[in-house]
Amino acid sequence: GCRWTECGTGPTFEPEEVSHLITWQDSRCSPTFLSSLPLPHSHISLATGFGCATVYWYLKKSPDFLKSYDAAGTIHDYVVAMLCDLKKPLMSVQNAASWGYFNSRNKSWNTDILKKSGFPVHLLPEVGDAGSIAGRTICAWHGIPKGAKVGIALGDFQCSVYSCLTERTDAVLNISTSAQLTISMPPGFQPPETPDPSSAVTYFPYFNGDYLAVAASLNGGNVLATFVDMVAQWTEELG
Template sequence: MADKSFILGMDIGTTSVKVCVYDPKTKEIVAKQNKDTAANIPSDQGIEGNKQDVPKIVSAIHYCISRLPRDVLRSVTKIGVCGQMHGVLLWKKGAWEKVEKDGVVMRFEATRENMSALYTWQDTRCKPEFLESLPKPDSRLNCYSGYGCATLLWMLKHKPEKLKNFQYSGTVQDFVVTMLCDLDIPVMSDQNAASWGYFNTEKNEWNTDILKSVDFPVELLPKISRSGEFAGKLKAAWNGIPEGTPVSVAMGDLQCSIIATLETKEDAVLNISTSAQLAFVVNNVTDLGCKTVEHLPYFNNTHLVVAASLNGGNVLATFVKMLQQWMLELGFPTPQSKVWEKLIALGLEAKTSNMQIIPHLLGERHAPTAKASVENIDLSNIQLGSVFKSLCDSLIQNLHHMMPKEILRNANVKRIVGNGSGLSRNAVLQRAVEHYYSLPLEFTSGGDAAKGAAIAII
């Protein structure tokens, strides 16, 4: 392997960490690992809060890296990092340590007492009234609950002492890059900064004056770098990866999953995992006359046109859990895999009914108070397969409402490339996509954000 040069890609997601070693010459993944983080922790905000324990996430990263072949890791020449956008954690000096054995760094560990929890993108503590009370950002992009700057502004109002305890802030992937490179000041990509709100994507800078006007501690904000650039170098050899290996500034998981999936400019990507996103790449920002679509920073000064719904695989998973719970209460415990299998089989046989489901179980960023509802229930459409088909249809109908097929047609999109386990394992959803968008849906071998993080820094 001496003459090989590989890239390590890392995706620090909402539920799991995924890593892969990518060979840029053959465009193949040489090795990969993943691990569920099981990092969720209770919040004092009850169901409105959504927090994760960062040391557990760092531990999952170590688990993955330590299980990759050493001879492969010795040939890693660059590290690309991406992760869940919008979230924020705070830390101060001493937030991590290197665990050594016989003078060799075995792993990095996060130090819980010198950091806050990660407040994730799913956090809903910022109510519409609170968001309306905030100064208007100088940005094309809105600021919603769960976005880093909104969460920090909420703390400024409700828990100001918490902010005074810390020196730095960033997404969890920014923290990991800072730790690996032992940076004095965290560096954040334009992709992650845009996901926090109060960031001007044209000027590539924070809205510092606007934030200062409400006494926001702007010194907490990270420095900005373009996605695809490097934040620093690996401070110490790590499981065989040489010391001094360049580490990318952390990028957005959405952008990285798309760079790994897109084959031509005529593709749109539909990702359905926890939530759902439909996106395609454009060179310039234009008004599409649609408030539910946003232009996000992509790579090489291009933009991603995105409709991002909070309701995706999570809604279907909740439906499955509800059925499981009912079965348990009736005295017939059923494994989750069996429920899924049966639902998909029944859903494929079901005819289209007039049942109308609004799937806003988690609201939407543009309609945070929206709830789910069902209409037009009658004796002909209450079979399990029919209800499941209506639910799958409703998720795609909801996305279509956010990004109508005319937008894709006008952008010369010729096919939709599917991505995410929520879509790849569910043929009922796949049929709904082709029905609502009148475009072929295809799956390619790409789609992995960890692979995308490697591709983005070739």
Template sequence: MSEKKYILGMDIGTTSVKVCVYDPITKELIAKQNKDTAANIPSDQGIEGNKQDVPKIVSAVHYCVSRLPRDVLRHVMKIGVCGQMHGVVLWRNGAWEKIEKDGVVIRFEATRENMSALYTWQDTRCKPEFLESLPKPDSHLNCYSGYGVATLIWMLKHKPEKLRNFNYSATVQDFVVAMLCNLDMPITSDQNAASWGYFNTEKNDWNTDILKSIDFPINLLPKVVKSGNIAGQLSSSWNGIPEGTPVGAGLGDLQCSILATLESKQDAVLNISTSAQLAFVVDKISNLGCNTIEHLPYFDNEYLVVAASLNGGNVLATFVKMLQQWMLELGCPIPQSKVWEKVIALGLEAPASAMKITPLLLGERHVPKAKASVENIDLSNIQLGQVFKALCDSLIDNLHVMMPKEILQNAHIKRIVGNGSGLSRNAVLQRAVEHYYSLPLEFTSGGDAAKGAAIAVMSNND
């Protein structure tokens, strides 16, 4: 009987860490774990800053992996890692350590005093005026607030002493890969590099000359390899995974969730979790006549055509928390799960109304100063179900403005595959998708970014 060979996939997300063990022969998941990171920490930039504590994220990674069966982990032959895009963490030597017991490494830990916080994709300290003052990137992709290079340039201008404290920077998933492999220099994929700004995907290189012209510390930029390539080897055995196991370069969570979901080039994938993305795969960059769509590096030199909205499940969650808070203030506390259950049930029964919600609580990258608003309120449409239905409709309408259905029709897309808990648990949103896009919405067994990270390193023979 042949030796079992599995792949460990990890997704280091905005709110949680998910891990799975994937069998490349049966294409089944053998085991999986997840844990909320609860890693958000206050920023000295107030609501404009968005920071997370990396040691807490690393602790969640250890928690998840340590709870997978040992007899499964000893058969892991590769590790694939993906995570939240755009964000940046800085560190210097000594940013991680191996905790040993009886001479055996039992876990890796991040060392808080030798690293910065993770400045996430939700960080809005880079105002439009600041971004407009920067040199234009040599790239088909723009650079927005929350993107790694933009955040680093902001620090260069406003907190240069902070940058001088550190030698390296990368996304949080790249940090985890560097820690597991004990890398001297962080390695990232073209997916993560493109998500930072100032990266040319066709040349597969940073805009070093442009960045040098503003005295940007080029030494902080990670080395870039193609997505799916191996970054290094596990520097010691870890929860039963053998020392020397190849570890893939960190990937984008969006690309990995789509890799795990897509069954055909005629599928588009709609992911609604914290934010919202609608995407499909193409062979090359082309002009679609729409400035709200981007071409992001995918796998095998292909691109994802993406409309990426900052407003998704986070907007609905804020609405639900607001209702819960109102009930508490009225002296009628109610669990959040009950609020969700009720608003979805009421939304499904609610008739259409003239109420028009602009759901841009977080603005959008192409209109960062946009705010949320409500129009056409009258006595006939103030029932809770109608308001919730109008809010769900508005989120899909916003995506439809960013990527109209004609673009999907021209790409011969036959169906939309749904992904993300924000969509799978909300039948009101699902109805809105079919209404706006005139395409069937289906759910498959895909969608797991951790599984996608495992699939991505599966075929690599480095």
């Protein structure tokens, strides 16, 4: 999916056979479509924007699209693979949980469930612990020396919490595109085997086998951005 070339300013990374970026905000998977998929063995409910749900959508709606690729992952998994020249992406438990069909208790994909429905399991990346080393840089790049250790890509929400959660008794309110209120669960906590769709709390894998209890809101930075844009437009129109 990529290659390194030499140019006047040094090594340059060139993407090759790579799809366009599909983010967690993708809304192609309707509730009806999601309900038609196999029930995952995971404590997190399946949702549109999840990686496995999107692959299922292509499998059923545009199967030829998938034939061009032999691996899948998040955009930051792709960057790590690029820096370390990995033949296949390596994904952290944090990101795998948000892809769906991943059991965070035994840190494995629901391969049996996926295979029975014809899901292309060969696309799924290997999974490693958050905080582990994915590899080393294969060349010097923008001031980063060759041979520098590169960590496995982490979840953006977990990183936001890690930057300010100093005590287990702390609670963190994170405002980004949406907003989340979270606390760290006690050591040894394990989420339920199956999700509770009626619950407002979700459990996200954190570091060292710990979990975060998360209450998420659809309103957050996105609402603030819309409000600021609206005020700016009013100011312009009113002179």
